[in-house]
Amino acid sequence: MIEFCGIELEHQVINASGCFDVLAARQVFGEALVERFPFAAYVSKTVTLAARAGNPPPRLWESAGGMINSIGLPNPGVEVYLAHHVGEYARLGVPLITNVMGSSAGEFAELVERVAEREEVAAIELNVSCPNVATGLDIGADPRGLRDLLAVVRPLTRKPLIVKLTPNTADVAACAAAAEAGGADAVSLINTLRAMSLAPGGHGRPWLGGRTGGLSGPAIRAIALAQVASVAARVAVPVVGMGGVSSGADAAELLEVGARLVAVGSESFRDPAAGSRVAAELAAHFAENAA
Amino acid sequence: MIEFCGIELEHQVINASGCFDVLAARQVFGEALVERFPFAAYVSKTVTLAARAGNPPPRLWESAGGMINSIGLPNPGVEVYLAHHVGEYARLGVPLITNVMGSSAGEFAELVERVAEREEVAAIELNVSCPNVATGLDIGADPRGLRDLLAVVRPLTRKPLIVKLTPNTADVAACAAAAEAGGADAVSLINTLRAMSLAPGGHGRPWLGGRTGGLSGPAIRAIALAQVASVAARVAVPVVGMGGVSSGADAAELLEVGARLVAVGSESFRDPAAGSRVAAELAAHFAENAA
Amino acid sequence: MTTPFGRRVSAVLSRRLVGRYVVLGIGEEAAVAEPGQFYMLAAVAGWGGGVDERPYLPRAVSVLYARDGEVGFLLEDVGPGTHRLCGLGVGEDVYLVGPLGQGFTPPPPGIEAILVGGGVGIPPLAMFQDRCGGQALLGFRTSEHAEAASLFAAPELATDDGSAGHQGHVTDLLDDLLETRQDIVVFACGPPAMLQAVQSRVARHQVPAQLALEAPMACGYGACFGCVVDTVAGYKRVCVDGPVFDAAVLV
Amino acid sequence: MTTPFGRRVSAVLSRRLVGRYVVLGIGEEAAVAEPGQFYMLAAVAGWGGGVDERPYLPRAVSVLYARDGEVGFLLEDVGPGTHRLCGLGVGEDVYLVGPLGQGFTPPPPGIEAILVGGGVGIPPLAMFQDRCGGQALLGFRTSEHAEAASLFAAPELATDDGSAGHQGHVTDLLDDLLETRQDIVVFACGPPAMLQAVQSRVARHQVPAQLALEAPMACGYGACFGCVVDTVAGYKRVCVDGPVFDAAVLV
Ligand SMILES: Cc1cc2nc3c(=O)[nH]c(=O)nc-3n(C[C@H](O)[C@H](O)[C@H](O)COP(=O)(O)OP(=O)(O)OC[C@H]3O[C@@H](n4cnc5c(N)ncnc54)[C@H](O)[C@@H]3O)c2cc1C
Ligand SMILES: Cc1cc2nc3c(=O)[nH]c(=O)nc-3n(C[C@H](O)[C@H](O)[C@H](O)COP(=O)(O)OP(=O)(O)OC[C@H]3O[C@@H](n4cnc5c(N)ncnc54)[C@H](O)[C@@H]3O)c2cc1C
Numbered sequence A, B: 001m002i003e004f005c006g007i008e009l010e011h012q013v014i015n016a017s018g019c020f021d022v023l024a025a026r027q028v029f030g031e032a033l034v035e036r037f038p039f040a041a042y043v044s045k046t047v048t049l050a051a052r053a054g055n056p057p058p059r060l061w062e063s064a065g066g067m068i069n070s071i072g073l074p075n076p077g078v079e080v081y082l083a084h085h086v087g088e089y090a091r092l093g094v095p096l097i098t099n100v101m102g103s104s105a106g107e108f109a110e111l112v113e114r115v116a117e118r119e120e121v122a123a124i125e126l127n128v129s130c131p132n133v134a135t136g137l138d139i140g141a142d143p144r145g146l147r148d149l150l151a152v153v154r155p156l157t158r159k160p161l162i163v164k165l166t167p168n169t170a171d172v173a174a175c176a177a178a179a180e181a182g183g184a185d186a187v188s189l190i191n192t193l194r195a196m197s198l199a200p201g202g203h204g205r206p207w208l209g210g211r212t213g214g215l216s217g218p219a220i221r222a223i224a225l226a227q228v229a230s231v232a233a234r235v236a237v238p239v240v241g242m243g244g245v246s247s248g249a250d251a252a253e254l255l256e257v258g259a260r261l262v263a264v265g266s267e268s269f270r271d272p273a274a275g276s277r278v279a280a281e282l283a284a285h286f287a288e289n290a291a
Numbered sequence C, D: 001m002t003t004p005f006g007r008r009v010s011a012v013l014s015r016r017l018v019g020r021y022v023v024l025g026i027g028e029e030a031a032v033a034e035p036g037q038f039y040m041l042a043a044v045a046g047w048g049g050g051v052d053e054r055p056y057l058p059r060a061v062s063v064l065y066a067r068d069g070e071v072g073f074l075l076e077d078v079g080p081g082t083h084r085l086c087g088l089g090v091g092e093d094v095y096l097v098g099p100l101g102q103g104f105t106p107p108p109p110g111i112e113a114i115l116v117g118g119g120v121g122i123p124p125l126a127m128f129q130d131r132c133g134g135q136a137l138l139g140f141r142t143s144e145h146a147e148a149a150s151l152f153a154a155p156e157l158a159t160d161d162g163s164a165g166h167q168g169h170v171t172d173l174l175d176d177l178l179e180t181r182q183d184i185v186v187f188a189c190g191p192p193a194m195l196q197a198v199q200s201r202v203a204r205h206q207v208p209a210q211l212a213l214e215a216p217m218a219c220g221y222g223a224c225f226g227c228v229v230d231t232v233a234g235y236k237r238v239c240v241d242g243p244v245f246d247a248a249v250l251v
């Protein structure tokens, strides 16, 4: 058993937000999915106040050792989420972490208040990668913005708050420190790195409906390792490490540099059972190293 | 012929700083290297005021679709550079761009003054990726730091100044705009992304002598494309695009989003003739698209 | 629908060429796919390192046949993923997840199925015809491409260059049919332009149609929301809500 | 030294096994390498996509022989790069750059060469013995690993488990020699620990030695400054200043 912000988890591997729609997966793989759920906790896809359709297609591009997505956070909005999804997710038998995003501190506050009402929700992850209207930067890209955000939302709930940091910043450790100072119970990283691909044909036209997208997968693992190490060295709160993990060895490295948990994102697209596989490989890895 | 900051170039492909030591290559490949020099200009490895030994080994790690280096800017210092290297580089028959780095505006000023005296030097590239002692960030990571730097060095020379931006920042276009406002004649990007690798064995010990290093190669190409596109859309000065280019098609994409020149870095390690190959592929690509 | 959860590794059982296409047969105990369904496929060795260091993601491939413990696919080498899959030797291992997605719904009795396909978008139709019959109308660029028509019984052909069958588009053949018949349902797969042409024709003639779509996919099982297509009910995921859609819902 | 500038693609001419090692022969018109020199090698197809999506960079491999338009290498499968190179079939293409680096300098007349090698670090010594003679002392983990000793004339063996030759380290054999002889030069390659042991022994006995080093490399031709080793004159690049260094200059 692993303790994370007062939550008990079976092992150290959870899913990365937006990389495992459990409702669709259950339709495809049947109840086996619930019986052998691959992750120690379930992190929801990002929920926003109003419903979002997401970006126009195409939304995917494959790049060297990874992929770029411009999904654009499609979700049915917080009311539908609370009415229909939370109950389904609770059935999985693992703690539920709800990931939310607002485009202002006020929106975040409303989301946190609504979500915190629900007993099924074990923790709330704040996705602060939304562009700030005032600065043009991600809200989470500068420490001051993060401190201001937490000053507003921290008083609203006693549930653990996990701040999902953006990697598109000059000093991610300073952002993590700001989140911690503001009362965050944990931080998670890395989110995708801003990237672009062009439509074949040679006119410089972006391929993705969202123009730019986010890079994930093995290509970013070495960047994730550097950012997680620098954050874990700076803050005392637990760190959820992610970015390009595709094996137990990859997960072990994030733990070695100080992460408490590891999240698996894109690898689940290549292997729907990646969560359990990585957890098993991790257990074998530690058994070997202990021997 | 391509015009770049008033310099005439044979084609649009140059080398990325630190990725082609022409003196060693000539020893290995003989005079054929000079006769069939692969690049339209030669960019020197970064020169500093005092000699630097560079980081302790190991300095290299291979990662998914790329590599991490912690070379640490070994160089003989500006005096030896001027006395022994400039003359050799001038023999190549292509314009020489000297890349310099200081750890303060004062050091940069001294470097620019010394280098600008030399007729053989066609342009000066300012590598602003050095950590700023005061902020802990790279000097080039915040627009104000860049503006202050250029206010000091711009008046010292009429030679073209190229600012090599750091990609480890929240808003590279804002940095580029600051460089332009400060009088830079061009900007170049991207430098390597901060990354890390661990020594095999499982103790979280960094593998690289420099602890962290910089990621380059195809893995970062989609990030480079996004950053170059955002910079080219923001500034009027010419942009030198680089990051993960391994083919004419890759180079064409950087040009499509607004780069004037393309630099080839890591690919030269895999193919010493990569510069000429990419230039030839680029020419064929444009001939095809024109037909 | 229940399918094995997670990847399995199986040996390639057979591989043969149909003109410029490759038919790949893979051992799969419960080979129970419906026409229109697909698998996500990746080679175990040598997946990656191709053009621009790809492929990274598995590739969606329609089922061509599924019987006797073997599932078959028809592949055309168009990029790093299909290139690797086309080069698989007998005995090499692949990862596969599937069968996935919603296939074709057979027509009610008395209604004839008209199968309209082009290029490499024909496997779902060949499988459909094998199980439920129907008249196939197939379009190809040249007679060389048209060799895959041998997978069908009594197909009518169109080629761009007239080197086999009618010279022109396969939709010309469909036009002729639509002029005279209402007791049909159209089943189509192929390039986007062809599907759009089919969609506007069946709409004009008020004939029902089921279109099998393609979209860039990462996961194939609804996890990533990457493969959406616009419908009257908003964006739908091609992998779980499709790949077969009623032509009337697509916008 | 002049070598072709840039990569060339050549077919693999031969491939055979020596125990657990693979000997790879590649067609190379001007096969003129010196013992101790190396090439940078990469397979043209399937380079990448292995463990952690590697290999990306070419791999440094010592020359085992160079004659009659063929250059040969001895490989042990230790990671994604050597794995792919070991699996190359006859007729497959490789990129190669070389020969690279500074090889061994033969001893003056009257001085015997003592060749000390371990594991896969023996190709430069085998080539040296073939050209200049000398007594080989070879260390391996087990007799199975020791099969590569067949590349030498009259070698003395040591194995960790005593399954072939002396039980113990190859440096034990060297110790015996150093007790009685001064008219020798030592040529060594192998794992870092072995080289260090050799270095301290020859220093103690004031016998000259040339050590062939390994280092992680990106380019192999001096371009990246990634492969440095510490010497009395500061960091030196193993690829252009070595891989063979005088033991006295290494710190
Ligand atoms: C449901 C479904 C069923 C399918 N059935 C079959 C089938 O039966 N047989 C078959 O051969 N194919 C089938 N496909 C198509 C196949 O999955 C795609 O063509 C796949 O992209 C091929 O991969 P590739 O690596 O060979 O080519 P890619 O490199 O993916 O190239 C294919 C096209 O993708 C685009 N592209 C180019 N580069 C990239 C990139 N970096 N990232 C994303 N897109 C890029 C281009 O438009 C290019 O023309 C099916 C697809 C779907 C969704
Ligand atoms: C001059 C020279 C001559 C050589 N001659 C030969 C020869 O004749 N025969 C031969 O078989 N080998 C030879 N080598 C060694 C060979 O080049 C290296 O072992 C090479 O790294 C093997 O590549 P790989 O992908 O198989 O293994 P790697 O994955 O590179 O593993 C080899 C070692 O590198 C380290 N490593 C692990 N992961 C990484 C990573 N991501 N990046 C960097 N390092 C990592 C580990 O310590 C591992 O044990 C020579 C090397 C040099 C420098």
Ligand SMILES: Cc1cc2nc3c(=O)[nH]c(=O)nc-3n(C[C@H](O)[C@H](O)[C@H](O)COP(=O)(O)O)c2cc1C
Binding pocket: A016, A017, A018, A019, A045, A046, A069, A071, A073, A099, A127, A164, A189, A190, A191, A192, A216, A217, A218, A220, A242, A243, A244, A245, A263, A264, A265, A266, A267, C224, C225, C226
């Ligand atoms: C298709 C896709 C959708 C994603 N959606 C979300 C999301 O809704 N909310 C979020 O916080 N992160 C989202 N992410 C980011 C991942 O949670 C994760 O931070 C990132 O992908 C890095 O991990 P990986 O390399 O293992 O994929 C998404 C990533 C991908 C690839």
Ligand SMILES: Cc1cc2nc3c(=O)[nH]c(=O)nc-3n(C[C@H](O)[C@H](O)[C@H](O)COP(=O)(O)O)c2cc1C
Binding pocket: B016, B017, B018, B019, B045, B046, B069, B071, B073, B099, B127, B164, B189, B190, B191, B192, B215, B216, B217, B218, B220, B242, B243, B244, B245, B263, B264, B265, B266, B267, D224, D225, D226
């Ligand atoms: C081994 C190595 C050494 C480098 N040295 C320098 C340097 O001295 N100065 C500099 O400005 N950039 C240096 N760079 C960065 C490159 O110039 C380039 O910005 C980066 O590698 C991205 O391009 P690539 O992906 O084509 O390699 C170095 C990169 C590598 C890989």
Ligand code: FES
Binding pocket: C216, C217, C218, C219, C220, C221, C222, C223, C224, C225, C226, C227, C228, C237, C238, C239, C240
């Ligand atoms: S491919 Fe991932 S949701 Fe359809």
Ligand code: FES
Binding pocket: D216, D217, D218, D219, D220, D221, D222, D223, D224, D225, D226, D227, D228, D237, D238, D239, D240
């Ligand atoms: S390997 Fe690049 S300098 Fe030696």
